[in-house]
Amino acid sequence: MLKHFINKVCGKFIFAPRIMICIPSQVTEVEKKAVIDAASQAGARKVYLIEEPIAAAIGAGIDISKPCGNMVVDIGGGTTDIAVISLGGSVVSTSLKVAGDKFDEYIVKYIKKKHNVIIGERTAEELKVNIGCVFPKIQDTEMEIRGRDLGTGLPRTLTIRSSEMLEALIEPAMMIVDSVHSVLERTPPELAADISDKGIYMTGGGCLLDGLDKLLQEKTGINVMIAQDTVSCVALGTGKALDNLDALEGKTRR
Numbered sequence: 001m002l003k004h005f006i007n008k009v010c011g012k013f014i015f016a017p018r019i020m021i022c023i024p025s026q027v028t029e030v031e032k033k034a035v036i037d038a039a040s041q042a043g044a045r046k047v048y049l050i051e052e053p054i055a056a057a058i059g060a061g062i063d064i065s066k067p068c069g070n071m072v073v074d075i076g077g078g079t080t081d082i083a084v085i086s087l088g089g090s091v092v093s094t095s096l097k098v099a100g101d102k103f104d105e106y107i108v109k110y111i112k113k114k115h116n117v118i119i120g121e122r123t124a125e126e127l128k129v130n131i132g133c134v135f136p137k138i139q140d141t142e143m144e145i146r147g148r149d150l151g152t153g154l155p156r157t158l159t160i161r162s163s164e165m166l167e168a169l170i171e172p173a174m175m176i177v178d179s180v181h182s183v184l185e186r187t188p189p190e191l192a193a194d195i196s197d198k199g200i201y202m203t204g205g206g207c208l209l210d211g212l213d214k215l216l217q218e219k220t221g222i223n224v225m226i227a228q229d230t231v232s233c234v235a236l237g238t239g240k241a242l243d244n245l246d247a248l249e250g251k252t253r254r
Contacts, residue, residue: 016045020242022234025051025081026095050241051090052076052234053083056203059237060227064088069191070198073180073216074234075099075206080176082183084191092186098175100206103128110168111147117156119147128209131162134173135211135218162210173212177219184220199223203233 019039023032032049039047056074057064064070064085074081077100083093107124111117123145131143141162149156180200184192200222202213207226217224227233 016043018046019044020048020238022052022055022238023049024079024095025083025093052081055237056233057085058240059233060201069194071195071200073202075204077101082179084187092183094179094183096179098172102172106172107168116150117147132165133162133210134169135214137162177216199225201225201227203227203230205231
């Protein structure tokens with residue numbers, strides 16, 4: 001698959017391309033080597049690895065080369081990466097496997113437990129996008145869905161409210177908040193003071209879940225900002241990093 005996309009982007013190239021790949025902040029050396037080997041076998045001339053929070057920060061327009069601290073919370077589909085970045089590198093970081101896909105799982109489990117109805121991942125995704133929230137809404141919204149009744153085995157129509165989605169999603173959301181709190185506890189005091197002044201930046205499609213920024217802001221007492229073009233931040237940052245390899249040479253791995 002990787003070879004297919006390289007050919008699609010580069011066409012019939014004479015020289016093998018350089019490739020930069022994003023990785024979660026807590027991957028092992030074995031996993032890094034596996035990624036490099038896979039890219040090399042797919043036709044890469046040189047392979048560079050960059051941690052997702054650093055790429056997200058670059059894509060969000062943050063100047064990571066300065067000595068001040070910046071906190072980035074990147075919530076993707078499979079992982080959430082949290083990092084404090086200073087002088088172009090990650091000072092404190094963590095990665096947890098609670099993100100967009102996990103939110104969908106919790107919705108499926110909640111509907112099954114409360115209504116005795118099985119729904120698919122696509123329906124769970126629609127619920128999350130349309131009425132999902134992790135912070136109380138001023139006005140309760142609702143959405144009609146269809147699933148399979150576990151008792152009869154027949155299709156059944158349900159009306160789900162956003163208040164129910166709050167119940168379903170608050171547990172995984174609090175896992176992310178607790179991880180942010182843990183990273184802040186391990187952050188050097190001077191950098192923590194910078195973060196308190198400048199705020200926390202959220203990137204990735206998962207941060208668009210309604211109320212997640214408000215929940216994080218309430219629990220930490222720090223201003224939380226969602227980056228512009230948040231879904232593409234990591235991809236944009238990776239491209240910018242590849243264009244400025246000299247400046248990031250010590251921060252990327254080959």
